[in-house]
Amino acid sequence: MSGKDAFTTEEVAGLKSSDKITLVRARGSLVWDDTGKEYIDCTAQAWSNNLGANDPRVVEAAIAQTREMMHIRPNFDSLPRRALVKKLREIAPGNLNQIGFALHGSLAGEMAMKLAVKNRPGAQNLIVLQDGYHGRSLATLGASWPHPNNPFLPIQPRFTRVPHPYPYRSRLGMDPEMESQLCLGLLEDAIVKGVDGPVAAVMMEPIQGNGGHIEFPRSYYKGVREICDRHGILFILDEVQTGFGRMGTMWASEYYDVLPDIIVFGKGVGGGFPLAGILADDRLTWFDEGEDALTFGHFPVSLAAGVATIEAIQADNLCAKAKESGEYATQRLLEMQKRHKLIGEVRCPGLMVSFELVTDREKKTPARHESQEVYRLGVERGVLFGESRYAGLGNLIKIKPPLDIERPLLARALDVLDEVLGIIEENVK
Structure with missing residues (x-):
């Protein structure tokens, strides 16, 4: 680097290896590329900047810790960890x-x-939901919705996937409550007679993120908890995408009034720094020494940033702001739905807003190409919209900016979306 602060485009000239946008700067809900073009970031960079990019409180906390100690092996305790x-x-x-x-x-x-x-000695089975997404490490890739042409299957752990409710595309035209009860019955059948041996846990996302932003009827969350209790199985909620205010509450478990045994958290907690982890019930036996230790697992800079991030979320009342902005975005989308036939269903809650695109509302035919066009045309007009799944498999657009996005920026992003949908629909006539 030629300077003290950042790389320059001149220093890396000729090294661009793809047609991806090269981002060089971010502030709040805005990012800029290496040409100076500005974008409204409705992805919060993989739903991670709940607080907004480069919040000064987080930056200063991280710098202060960097000056003291940047790395502490997990054998030791540290002040930021405490x-x-x-x-x-x-x-x-x-x-x-x-x-x-x-x-x-x-x-x-x-x-x-x-x-x-x-905590379930002898239990070798883990149950997850179809369309669920839990990551891309070797184990979590196996727990996620099936990936096409997956070359890692021979060495992946096996998980049992069970059906879940999908209110917009319910089975046989069932109402959501009836389908919820059907899927709860199928889950219990899988536990009792669908696997060999006992089940250690049921793991699910409160809202399925990469698998389609699917929210379940409230009865389903309660039902899963009751089934786990009935069979002595642990209930894991993967709140990597839903935690730290995104739903309009600090946790989705609070929103749905269901208490799991373990919460998985990540993304929004670090204020842009890499940080994740779990919250586990006091009654569970914790790991013995050496069973779970990562060289950089207690990275003190991230831990300090995490403290500053949570304090800022609380101080700025971002749970309430997420709820308000989410309601505004949802109402705007519902109004657009009356004019744009591509919008099949609008989903929230909080600032976890999305909509499914269809080419035919009666048949609910997924509009995958049109979804890609929404993203492409949005980029041209300076807005980064989120997509569902990768490789063009999804037909969902996500609007999940930082929770503190200013209303004029959110309004402008929605105006661009309105314009883009009109252009796409005009071209397919």
Whole structure:
């Protein structure tokens, strides 16, 4: 680097290896590329900047810790670890007071799986939901919705996937409650006679993120909890995408009034720094020495950033702001739905807003190409919209900016979306 602060485009000239946008700067809900073009970031960079990019409080906390000590092996305790544990216990639901840390959500998910197996001796089975997504490490890739042409199957752990409710595309035209009860019955059947041997845990996302932003009827969350209790199985909620205010509450478990045994957290907790982990019930037996340890698992800079992030989310009342902005975006989309036939269903809650695109509302035919066009045309007009799944498999557009996005920016992003949908629909006539 030629300067003290950042790389320059001149220093890396000729090294661009793809047609991806090269981002060089971010502030709040805005990012800029290497040509100077500005974008409204409705992805919060993989739903991670709940607080907004480069918040000064987080930056200063990280710099202060960097000056003291940048790396501490997990054999030792540290002041930022103790501070973040204290802060997380203050906001954790129920008695989820045992806390473990990792640097990304996939390893936090694996930590939750390991703890579940440790607390259910002899149980070799883990149950997950179809269309669920828990990461891309070797284990969590196996727990996620099927990936096409997956070359890692021979060495992946096996998970049992069970059906889940999908209110917009319910089976045989069932109403959501009836389908919820059907899927709960199928889950219990899988536990009792669908696997060989006992089940350690059921793991699910409160809202399926990469698998389609699918929210279930409230009865389903309660039902899963009751089934787990009935069979002595642990209930794991993967809140990597839903935690830290995204739903309009600190946790989705609070929103749905259901208490799991383990919460997996990540993304929004670090204020842009890599940080993830689990919250586990006090009654669970914790890991013995050496069973779960990562060289950089207690990265003190990230831990300090995490403390600052949570304090800022609380100080700025971002749960309430997420709820307000989410309601505004949802109402705008519902109004657009009256004019744009591509919009099949609008989904929320909180600032977890999305909509499914269809070419035919009666048949609910997924509009995958049109979804790609929404993203492409949005980029041209300076807005980064989120997509569902990769490789063009999805037909969902996500609007999940930082929770503190200013209303004029959110309004402008929605105006662009309105314009883009009109252009796409005009071209397919």
